[in-house]
Amino acid sequence: MVVCGGCWKSTGVDSRKRLSAVVTKYSLRYVCEILLVKLDNLFGGETSTMQHPFQGWPPPLETRVSRLFGIRYPIIQGGMVWTAGWKLAVAVSRAGGLGLIGAGSMQPDLLREHIRQARGATDAPIGVNVPLTRGDAEELIQTTVNEGIKIVFTSSGHPGRFTGQLKKAGCIVAHLIAAVKHARKAAEAGCDLLVAEGFEAGGHNGLDEITTLTLVPQVADAVPLPLLAAGGIADGRGMAAALALGAAGVQIGTRFAATLESSAHERYKKLLVDAGDGDTVLTLKRIAPVRMVKTPFALRAEKAERAGAEREELLALLGQKRERMGIFEGNLEEGMFEAGQSSGLVRDILPAAEVVRNMMEEYYEAKRTLP
């Protein structure tokens, strides 16, 4: 199987328009970054083993998380469905963060291809995110291990299910939690670190609606593991807030979905850029809560739920492949566009490396100006 350019779809549509918009808006530095991405596109990973020289970049930030993964900055890119292919993961890892390939929307064969492309493109650490609710989770985990991946993020399932097996294979295992009780369970299962994800996060969400601001310090108090904060963070101010609360790093989804290397549809990226503070909603609570942009499908789901629709009715309304239709195909009427409340803070589509760099510059600035 050949994975075209690391995405699930052909690229290059609207590239010139995008490029000229960015050139107008930003300085030469951004243009050079974009040219690098374009070169990578042309040569399909041939040039990608180049490391960022980090000249003029913010200094490394040492925390328990950056030490654990051996990375320059404790910024972990979320493994979002239909968005986080090898190209995004590589771009983030090469910029000093940690990129994750999102297995949630991949069959095992496709996952294998993405891992191989990523491994060929960089020597920097790369991880894989596996949602444990997938019927073929075991096969995805097996593929990940067989392909030599040493960093695995698991989510939305029992942390004890694969942690032993993964640890035996020499992996660092992170598990995503949305409540203190689940944090304790993940620690007991032997996970190496936790991702505490709040109510403001995009996609699947916890039942108790606990926000990042209140969840992170409570998890930090309850469990001594290194901690990533997730949900609601899209810039360096949010990162500084997370670290002040007791996290040792951040996991970022929505902001990285709106990058050049994200494999999501342009219409999805534009939705993120256009979204204001109140333009997402947590709905489908009676199936499993999902945060998404308030597009027509989201409003239909919300209306049904408010009218007291039962689980079966909502499942029928949800149907099949809504995530793909939205995020990957850009179907504004029928698609589901998962995104976090931090979309209100996303104002442009940038190379992923610029997101990392800006976030670190903003982080150091927030730290410097803290009264």
Add this chain to the structure above:
Amino acid sequence: MVVCGGCWKSTGVDSRKRLSAVVTKYSLRYVCEILLVKLDNLFGGETSTMQHPFQGWPPPLETRVSRLFGIRYPIIQGGMVWTAGWKLAVAVSRAGGLGLIGAGSMQPDLLREHIRQARGATDAPIGVNVPLTRGDAEELIQTTVNEGIKIVFTSSGHPGRFTGQLKKAGCIVAHLIAAVKHARKAAEAGCDLLVAEGFEAGGHNGLDEITTLTLVPQVADAVPLPLLAAGGIADGRGMAAALALGAAGVQIGTRFAATLESSAHERYKKLLVDAGDGDTVLTLKRIAPVRMVKTPFALRAEKAERAGAEREELLALLGQKRERMGIFEGNLEEGMFEAGQSSGLVRDILPAAEVVRNMMEEYYEAKRTLP
């Protein structure tokens, strides 16, 4: 009208039990603080004009908010119903923060008494919080102005309604908002500062469910006024997070509700101490969203709403005086116990001054250890 000890009820119940628990848990410093509060109780404000010497306390924190109010620390105590009488407000203001008398559960006559008691007890600045949805909001505002109060916080109504009148009377006017569009409206109305309150906050809440972590930086970017962050903050880590996000101070409700000076019922305070991370719920959304502890009434409301109950049905279920029954009378079965998600971080009942002092110590520690 005589206001007994600054509360709506007699105090002293369980004082010894409380005292001994605190002595066991904390050092001599705490005991002295409690004795001071007890002395104030005995002498009914006679000793209250004593200022805290602030010896051994954290240094002042200068921000746009502390400069605006002329206070030592930019910590504002929320004017919560049935909780924030003159005694709590005075305790916070004497500790270097800013105390607010909560007019939301007072008739104008009672408000006047509370203001007079507060004015007699301290020379430090004191404010009043007026919810503009009250039918007699105009009378409450008039009473506040007539009694010489120079700091007014308004909430849940149109900011333009009284701002001109208050400014003419020489008041500093703050308005509470829960979305960027309302922040812009409050700025246009001439308010001096804003309180950005997130989804995690206790009591009445915004319709768009925007969390503090995402709301604060967006409001900071949109409106140049000094900004307080509210919702989800109960310690110095949360305060550091808020200031990193662009706030110049914090407004704290739940943590101050669980203090010795809070006029709330002991059973309410105990609920706050016992609450874990997921023990509050935002419900009554079809009337006006309110966050409360998951007591039997909250669960009944939640169940009705999930079943698709209409506004009229919910209004009937809500009935009258639920807040008083819960917060003030401690009726666990029938009462409504408004509280924020930060109740998960509240682990003890302390003198309000200790809350301020701890928060500032934790703030400086969070700042110092930020990587």
